[in-house]
Amino acid sequence: DAGITQSPRHKVTETGTPVTLRCHQTENHRYMYWYRQDPGHGLRLIHYSYGVKDTDKGEVSDGYSVSRSKTEDFLLTLESATSSQTSVYFCAIASGGQETQYFGPGTRLLVL
Amino acid sequence: AQSVTQLGSHVSVSEGALVLLRCNYSSSVPPYLFWYVQYPNQGLQLLLKYTTGATLVKGINGFEAEFKKSETSFHLTKPSAHMSDAAEYFCAAGGYQKVTFGIGTKLQVIP
Numbered sequence: 606d607a608g609i610t611q612s613p614r615h616k617v618t619e620t621g622t623p624v625t626l627r628c629h630q631t632e633n634h635r636y637m638y639w640y641r642q643d644p645g646h647g648l649r650l651i652h653y654s655y656g657v658k659d660t661d662k663g664e665v666s667d668g669y670s671v672s673r674s675k676t677e678d679f680l681l682t683l684e685s686a687t688s689s690q691t692s693v694y695f696c697a698i699a700s701g702g703q704e705t706q707y708f709g710p711g712t713r714l715l716v717l
Numbered sequence: 718a719q720s721v722t723q724l725g726s727h728v729s730v731s732e733g734a735l736v737l738l739r740c741n742y743s744s745s746v747p748p749y750l751f752w753y754v755q756y757p758n759q760g761l762q763l764l765l766k767y768t769t770g771a772t773l774v775k776g777i778n779g780f781e782a783e784f785k786k787s788e789t790s791f792h793l794t795k796p797s798a799h800m801s802d803a804a805e806y807f808c809a810a811g812g813y814q815k816v817t818f819g820i821g822t823k824l825q826v827i828p
Contacts, residue, residue, distance in 0.1 A: 638815070645726075647807060647820035648761075655814060663815070695760055702814035703749045703768075708760030 608632050609709040611696050617715045624683040626712050628696030636699040637679040638706065639671060641692040648695065654679055655702065686716045719744045719810045723819035731827050736795040738822050740808030743789065749811035750791045752782055756804045764806070767791065778802070798826045
């Protein structure tokens with residue numbers, strides 16, 4: 606299995622609070638991605654990174670920000686959590702932009 | 718922008734029957750194509766991948782998929798379903814730097 610961990614694995618928070626999710630890899634892969642998974646929508650890309658300090662928006666980036674200060678860590682921040690951000694969040698890594706993506710175990714986030 | 722369409726959000730088959738999960742993509746150039754599987758409460762795992770070359774791609778667990786450029790399709794098949802195949806399957810198309818996923822198909826295998 607690819608060395609990808611996500612923390613926390615489960616989180617309950619209240620509307621309006623900031624939340625940060627962490628993705629950590631031990632594979633030294635260049636690309637890292639954050640997705641959210643919701644019933645009926647599949648996986649939707651939030652943000653991705655193609656190198657340290659190099660990030661770009663995905664299709665559902667509003668209300669989210671990311672940072673990548675080291676190759677191994679990619680942080681996703683919900684600046685002010687809303688109930689619509691209740692979801693399962695997956696991190697993925699890849700050695701190249703068109704290469705196979707390897708997924709972490711996911712983080713279940715509930716915003717009350 | 719690429720799009721991926723998976724026909725049928727739920728598919729049921731009997732154990733031992735043929736599994737056919739449909740995927741069509743929209744792209745101006747043939748993209749890289751993937752099938753991933755997700756078991757409950759887990760992340761996605763790669764089943765198989767098409768890049769270039771042979772259009773029939775074999776993956777893990779007896780699955781295979783055929784790239785048909787003329788039909789812009791990449792359907793997933795398995796000759797004989799097993800109970801352990803019950804999961805959600807995602808088709809994806811890779812472009813420059815990122816991948817677009819379909820909404821997924823949940824496969825139910827009936828004993």
